[in-house]
Every structure is written in C-alpha cells, then in structure tokens.
Amino acid sequence: KAGVTQTPRYLIKTRGQQVTLSCSPISGHRSVSWYQQTPGQGLQFLFEYFSETQRNKGNFPGRFSGRQFSNSRSEMNVSTLELGDSALYLCASSLELARNEQFFGPGTRLTVL
Amino acid sequence: DAKTTQPTSMDCAEGRAANLPCNHSTISGNEYVYWYRQIHSQGPQYIIHGLKNNETNEMASLIITEDRKSSTLILPHATLRDTAVYYCIVKRDNYGQNFVFGPGTRLSVLP
Numbered sequence: 708k709a710g711v712t713q714t715p716r717y718l719i720k721t722r723g724q725q726v727t728l729s730c731s732p733i734s735g736h737r738s739v740s741w742y743q744q745t746p747g748q749g750l751q752f753l754f755e756y757f758s759e760t761q762r763n764k765g766n767f768p769g770r771f772s773g774r775q776f777s778n779s780r781s782e783m784n785v786s787t788l789e790l791g792d793s794a795l796y797l798c799a800s801s802l803e804l805a806r807n808e809q810f811f812g813p814g815t816r817l818t819v820l
Numbered sequence: 821d822a823k824t825t826q827p828t829s830m831d832c833a834e835g836r837a838a839n840l841p842c843n844h845s846t847i848s849g850n851e852y853v854y855w856y857r858q859i860h861s862q863g864p865q866y867i868i869h870g871l872k873n874n875e876t877n878e879m880a881s882l883i884i885t886e887d888r889k890s891s892t893l894i895l896p897h898a899t900l901r902d903t904a905v906y907y908c909i910v911k912r913d914n915y916g917q918n919f920v921f922g923p924g925t926r927l928s929v930l931p
Contacts, residue, residue, distance in 0.1 A: 711863075738917055740917045740918065742921075749921055749922070749923055750858075750864070750907075750921035751921075752918045752919060752920065755917050755918055763917075763918040765918065797863050797864070799863070799864075799917065801917050808854075808866035808869065809864075809866060809917050809919070810866065811862075811863030811864045811865065812863050813862060813863055814863055
C-alpha cells in the first residue's frame, strides 16, 4: 500500500506570495493532519480534516488554511508569506479521528526568501 | 493534554537494549502515552502507544509505571538505523490527531 505522498517536495517563494501544498493520504484513510516543523519551534500542529471538515486547529494565524476533498486528499495554503514561514510542512493520515496512529509523509520543504 | 519530560539525548551501543524514559507526572486517567520517532530528514514514525498496561509490538515495548506518572520505551536490540529523535506524547485518545510534540530525546546508536 502506498504511503502518504506530498507535493511538491521542495519549494522556494518570496515574501508576500502565497503557496499551496498538497497531500494524498494512504488509501482508505479519512483523517489528514498538517504540521509545521522548524528548528526553533519543533513540530507544531496546524489543523486536522476529516470528511472534508476541519475538526481541530492549532494556534496559527488565519494566513494558514486548508481543505479536504471528497477523496480525502488535502491541501494547505499559506497566504502573504513571511520569512518565518520557512519550514518543513508535514502531512499525516490516519484511518479515523480517534485511536489510530498517524502515518506521516516525507514533507514539503518551503523556503521563503 | 499532560506535559512530558524527556532527556535531551542518550547514547546506546549497537545490539544493546535502548531504554528511553519519559516523565508525565500530570497525566490523567483518560490520557494515553504515545511514542513516535523521527529519523533525520524523514517524517515522524509511529512506534507504540498504551494506556496503563505494558504493550509490545514488532518495533518496541512500552512499560508504564503503575501510577502512570512515567514510562519507558524499550528498543530490545538497537541498530544504527534506530538513531533518531524519539518523542513521548500524552494525549486524550478520544478525538483527533492533534499531537503536541515536545523536543524529544535524540538517541544515538553507536557501533
């Protein structure tokens, strides 16, 4: 069974631009979560989607948004990029919302110049 | 969710058991203990989780003290590929995958 895939793997943007990252969960998984990882703040939860609805949200500004499609694929968008948004963005999928381990993708490395 | 405390780093000789401690003294009755690890340049990987009984799977064993205030992850025969950052997370396992990752323990398996 294929794992979680994320595209693109690497991305370079400039301040003020916006970016969209994509995540395809493991087949049959219905929950998708997004995390941001930086050297200074570590791994931080962004949001979680289940059945096309946002179920949980971390403490990030409104510039960070996401959505989930009917096939469980998910996208996250960051508008008006700032230098501090440079990070590894990780997507994870799980079968359901509760009591299931997450399976992480390889991440998208975003660099904001 | 309860906060966890882990040593910043540990070393282990290849082939020996690696015992990674985690303190979660404020854990409440409905909170589970999860362990993940992150090998350099990869996404985190689920290892094991438990509530109060000891758990074992093909990767590791999880020993939770009777008062549930601490736990130990045991890798029975560490290999060089087990070198990674190990995260102990306590979470109410009733809803959502919004895990809070701390800094974890950097385990170095030495030849």
